[in-house]
Amino acid sequence: MNRFVVTVTLNPALDKTVILPRLQIGGLNRVRQMRQDPGGKGINVAKVLNQFGVDVKATGLMAGAQGRWLVKQLEEQGISVDFLEVSGETRTNLKIYDEQTRITTEINDPGFTVHADDLHRFREKLADLLQHAAVLVVGGSLPPGAPDHIYRDYIEMANERGVRTVLDADGTPLRQGILAKPFAVKPNLFELQQWMGRKLDSEAEIVAAGRELLQQGVSLVAISMGGDGSLVMDADAAYRVFPFSITPQSTVGAGDSMVAALVYSLLTGKSLRETAIWGTAAGTVTASKFGTQVCTLEEVENSIARVHVVHL
8 A cells, every 4th residue: 555545625624513412493502512623525534544544645625724724633633635725714514413312413614615726726736646646535515616527527537547536426526427437436325316316215226226326337336324334336246234233423424434444445455345344334433423533443343243244
């Protein structure tokens, strides 16, 4: 693993998580506990890979004092960063965890507005990073001003350089990104239904949708289904994975942890079955943590045996 992993976060966030005894809609709420973390899909993936001992570089766009705080926090965690600063201010995303219902409510800002010059400068930065990359991870929401096809462009750049890509997005950016034939995609069930244009009511329908993604030129599909586990498949096999029981604290970052475990599995030559187990274990451990804290390698290794997997 002498070549590093590049994670792209175009719309990072300061994730502020608060715990309430009970969310009172329209009433007074007193915070029991609060924490702030650097957030965004690529950033969360980088945090997990760093915990796993993988050489990773987090890049993307950031702005203002909150952006500089975010970068400083990542550096203090030992993560290599190379963000492009643009005008404006990095957004704050509020996560409200209701202790009584165990439900997290998210309130996300749209983020700073980017301009053509910003995107051109970042494209040049990414092109340089890809010269030394083993895997590129792209995903998450786009800031205002970024075109919906931007992930497709980045995946094509990576493909031209022989760099495997992992895409984790939704809506049009997902649809456009798939056209570039990324190596792997990790939609959740809602995102998969968006892509299909209809509801998927059974496991058989979800498997069929995954196969349609494979027919688009994707090599590996990992479909996350929250507390119901995941489905991981390639052209040769499919595995249904069931998580172990936890008390969920925050689902934020769970899917990103699954992506990170998938990348780690690729780099270490794990089988599809092992990849499926590692991804679900990583996501489940992260969901048991407050805020956007992520799983460690030791925690995942200790959880592997608790994951149930079925070959379909």
